[in-house]
Amino acid sequence: MAETKNKATQPQTASQDFDLQASMHRAEDFYTKNKNIINIGLLAVVVVVGGFFAYNRFIKQPNETKAQEMIFQAQNSFAVDSFKVALNGNGNNYGFLQVIDKYGSTKAGNIAKYSAGVCYIRLGEYQKGIDMLKSFSSNDLMLQPAAFGLIGDAYMELNQVNDGIEFYKKAGHYNDNELTAPVYLFRAGMALRKAGKDQDAIAIFKEIKEKYPMSAEGREIDKYLAVLGDVRN
Incomplete structure (x- = not known):
């Protein structure tokens, strides 16, 4: 009984080593056959992740800052009901339409769409106001x-x-x-x-x-x- 028990509880090292080696060989073989696809996939992940952070740091954030700077004078004109100037600018300062054209995808650009829609409506250009306000979206x-x-x-x-x-x-x-x-x-x-x-x-x-x-x-x-x-x- 003792001998049987020892055999039953003895770890199967050789078998496990063999299975592990076979598994490693299979993995190596799979990688060898598909390494181009795998490497391209890994590179794509790196590019996407790296690109996301690069986009946010070097494009999105600077664009947001520039858009906020552009919209400042337009908002001042809007506040005093100077809707034409707020919409189109006056040669010295930008209007909402210039902000939308250049930085429409930014948060400031989105606010510019709302403000431009209000300007159009106040100026009696109702369809343009509708179209502009429909392009605006906010939570x-x-x-x-x-x-x-x-x-x-x-x-x-x-x-x-x-x-x-x-x-x-x-x-x-x-x-x-x-x-x-x-x-x-x-x-x-x-x-x-x-x-x-x-x-x-x-x-x-x-x-x-x-x-x-x-x-x-x-x-x-x-x-x-x-x-x-x-x-x-």
């Missing part, structure tokens, strides 16, 4: 619904009511808060009334009443429901 819970709402305003100015309703709803439902949501939902309701869609307007006004009763729109909403013939709670 900011205040700025993005404001952009959607401005697009809705511009569509209403163009008498494209259904498009206006769509973007007012986007603005109103983007962020569930007392500040922006009831404002844009109310505009959606009024646009629905203009489109003759009274039942849809009632639904929107009821949503305001239920979700935002303490907002300025919520406190006044019963009279709009009454006009539409629905005063039920």
Whole structure:
């Protein structure tokens, strides 16, 4: 029994060495046959990782700094309602359009798209404002619904009511808060009334009443429901 037990528990060194050597030979053989592909793959990883850090350090960050420098004077013009100068520059300072053209992919360039869209709308160039604001994208819970709402305003100015309703709803439902949501939902309701869609307007006004009763729109909403013939709670 003791002899059998010793044999059962004795490590199989020779067999393991053989298997390990065979496995190593297989790996070496695989590498030899495929070394060009493997080396290219490893090089690609190095290039991608190295390129990512190089792009961020030597291109993205410097471009962001330059874009912020370019946009500064345009923002000053925007702040005093000098929309043409803010948009196009004045020969001495850049406008939002120059920032977008040169550094549109930067954060400052993205803000320039929003600001340029506002400028176009304030100047009465509604379709250009719509196109510019549609190119703007942000995760900011205040700025993005404001952009959607401005697009809705511009569509209403163009008498494209259904498009206006769509973007007012986007603005109103983007962020569930007392500040922006009831404002844009109310505009959606009024646009629905203009489109003759009274039942849809009632639904929107009821949503305001239920979700935002303490907002300025919520406190006044019963009279709009009454006009539409629905005063039920």
